[in-house]
Amino acid sequence: MAEKVLMKGNEAIAEAAIRAGCRHFFGYPITPQTEVSAYMAKKMPKIGGVFLQAESEIAAANMVLGAASAGVRTMTSSSSPGISLKQEAISYIIGSDLPCVILNIQRGGPGLGGIQPSQADYFQATRSPDHGDAHMLVFAPASVQEMVTLVTDAFDLADKYRMPAMILGDGALGQMMEPVVFEDKEITPPEKPWATNGHENKRAHNIVNSLYIQPDELERIVKERFEKYEEIKKNETRVENFMTDDADVIVVAYGIAARVAKSAVRNARAAGIKAGLIRPITLWPFPAEAIKEKADKVKAFLTVELSMGQMVEDVKLAAEFKAPVEFFGRTGGMVPTTDEVFNEIVRLNGGNK
Amino acid sequence: MNNTTHTFLLAGFGGQGILFLGKAIAVAGLLEDKELSWLPSYGPEMRGGTCNCSVTVSDEEIGSPQVLTPSCLVVMNQPSFDKFDKATVAGGYTFIDSSLVSSKSERTDISVFYIPATSLANENGLKGLANIVMLGKICKEYPFLPKETVLKALEKNNKKNLPEITERNNRAFDIGYNYAE
Numbered sequence: 001m002a003e004k005v006l007m008k009g010n011e012a013i014a015e016a017a018i019r020a021g022c023r024h025f026f027g028y029p030i031t032p033q034t035e036v037s038a039y040m041a042k043k044m045p046k047i048g049g050v051f052l053q054a055e056s057e058i059a060a061a062n063m064v065l066g067a068a069s070a071g072v073r074t075m076t077s078s079s080s081p082g083i084s085l086k087q088e089a090i091s092y093i094i095g096s097d098l099p100c101v102i103l104n105i106q107r108g109g110p111g112l113g114g115i116q117p118s119q120a121d122y123f124q125a126t127r128s129p130d131h132g133d134a135h136m137l138v139f140a141p142a143s144v145q146e147m148v149t150l151v152t153d154a155f156d157l158a159d160k161y162r163m164p165a166m167i168l169g170d171g172a173l174g175q176m177m178e179p180v181v182f183e184d185k186e187i188t189p190p191e192k193p194w195a196t197n198g199h200e201n202k203r204a205h206n207i208v209n210s211l212y213i214q215p216d217e218l219e220r221i222v223k224e225r226f227e228k229y230e231e232i233k234k235n236e237t238r239v240e241n242f243m244t245d246d247a248d249v250i251v252v253a254y255g256i257a258a259r260v261a262k263s264a265v266r267n268a269r270a271a272g273i274k275a276g277l278i279r280p281i282t283l284w285p286f287p288a289e290a291i292k293e294k295a296d297k298v299k300a301f302l303t304v305e306l307s308m309g310q311m312v313e314d315v316k317l318a319a320e321f322k323a324p325v326e327f328f329g330r331t332g333g334m335v336p337t338t339d340e341v342f343n344e345i346v347r348l349n350g351g352n353k
Numbered sequence: 354m355n356n357t358t359h360t361f362l363l364a365g366f367g368g369q370g371i372l373f374l375g376k377a378i379a380v381a382g383l384l385e386d387k388e389l390s391w392l393p394s395y396g397p398e399m400r401g402g403t404c405n406c407s408v409t410v411s412d413e414e415i416g417s418p419q420v421l422t423p424s425c426l427v428v429m430n431q432p433s434f435d436k437f438d439k440a441t442v443a444g445g446y447t448f449i450d451s452s453l454v455s456s457k458s459e460r461t462d463i464s465v466f467y468i469p470a471t472s473l474a475n476e477n478g479l480k481g482l483a484n485i486v487m488l489g490k491i492c493k494e495y496p497f498l499p500k501e502t503v504l505k506a507l508e509k510n511n512k513k514n515l516p517e518i519t520e521r522n523n524r525a526f527d528i529g530y531n532y533a534e
Contacts, residue, residue: 006376006383006391032395115395176418177376177391179383256418263416338417 002181009144010035010174013103013167016151017075021187023049024074026063028056028082031115032171033105036077057082061089068098069208071195073155077103080121081112090164091130095210099158101151103167105174108333116333117171117256122310125168126284133222135229137165138283140254144178157236159190161228168283170306172256172335232285239287240279243269247276249348250294252315253304254280257336261304264341273349288318295322300348304341305329357412359497360420364405364437365429370484375406377488381498381506382410390418403432410497425495427487429453446495448487466494473528482525489529
């Protein structure tokens with residue numbers, strides 16, 4: 001077995017991307033994700049890859065658009081305000097059906113906001129990655145090890161479905177160190193016969209484009225993309241169920257909030273409360289079925305987020321009014337404490353410990 | 354939380370090696386194949402303000418990596434003492450660098466140790482190693498892992514494997530380990 005090492009989330013993501021075959025990284029520094037760029041800057045030149053610190057986030061994201069068009073595995077990373085700047089290019093990437101990985105190590109917003117951990121970009125990631133009818137795959141790791149696994153999967157699925165995949169982390173996950181193991185596996189990125197790379201006139205040339213002037217043609221292309229989205233919802237939704245079998249109160253939380261929630265659920269169980277946790281691992285597609293299945297069995301759902309409440313809307317939609325869906329969150333860089341979540345669980349259980 | 358979970362909150366000024374101290378504890382956990390997490394405060398505090406670091410070493414999967422009520426608190430400046438003295442869980446341990454903190458803890462439900470770590474380091478020509486002096490004392494009074502593992506972790510953190518650094522670290526560790534109030 002490969003050696004277990006201690007790594008920061010940001011560094012582990014960068015190493016995982018390199019191991020997944022990413023040799024083209026374009027970035028611009030911003031706290032709390034700067035270690036990703038720093039790691040890439042150190043490593044890429046040694047392995048024949050490209051690390052480029054662009055003049056801005058906008059430029060970096062457009063370089064990803066270019067590299068993805070040429071068919072290589074490419075990635076950019078940033079934190080919340082920087083992701084907003086990348087959105088224009090993300091739209092062109094989606095509109096051109098190009099695969100890439102985008103990392104958002106979220107910090108408090110809006111505006112420049114703060115630098116402490118946040119989950120307030122959920123809507124941006126899942127609802128509105130850009131203008132137009134569009135989605136991207138959104139993965140929400142909850143540990144440094146899971147960051148590694150999901151980066152690999154994000155590259156694979158982005159290639160498979162020809163669309164961008166986002167890793168939605170936060171400042172705490174980016175900055176914390178945990179043990180990680182990198183599996184030694186050969187990665188062979190798939191052939192990309194559509195790529196606009198050099199071909200010495202041996203085939204007709206390819207075109208990568210997001211402009212369709214004829215409305216009927218654009219409608220057809222968007223509809224085809226949405227058929228693909230339905231496929232993805234069926235095949236790629238991921239969720240962790242923790243102690244939900246007999247649960248009266250189920251907490252729904254992802255990423256760092258799920259870590260806090262898991263501690264609170266354990267404490268609630270120790271206090272005799274049947275609590276459980278549903279942890280979405282993909283945020284788009286959202287694991288609505290997992291919630292729906294439990295909706296007529298629980299007293300209540302409690303959604304916990306580092307925001308004013310965004311994913312709670314997806315939980316409500318999934319629960320179809322069969323159970324109350326309540327929310328607890330902290331925002332602006334504050335992280336909910338285990339005790340705060342525990343107290344909410346007790347309240348929703350009817351106040352009895 | 355049961356007694357197989359050790360939670361550390363380490364606090365002081367940026368530049369005192371607070372994060373390094375945390376990393377030494379974390380690497381020791383790694384060497385013993387424990388579950389562990391290391392979460393720093395980050396941002397402007399890295400450049401001289403107050404700085405703190407949460408470390409959890411456990412036999413079980415770790416939920417929240419944020420340590421608010423540590424089983425072991427280490428404070429290396431006055432603002433950190435003022436802020437965290439009450440945080441230590443009942444029955445827990447607090448270690449204070451008494452060369453930089455003049456206050457005494459009024460807690461009677463925890464074990465408190467006063468070590469003039471910064472002065473001890475300076476007097477022994479080990480400027481900058483007060484954090485390792487503290488680590489020695491922690492290992493003596495709060496043996497969360499065997500002393501040998503912690504020393505090995507320090508050596509592992511000495512990336513360039515410079516023998517003089519290992520020698521200085523070991524000396525600082527022993528000063529803390531053997532210090533009697």
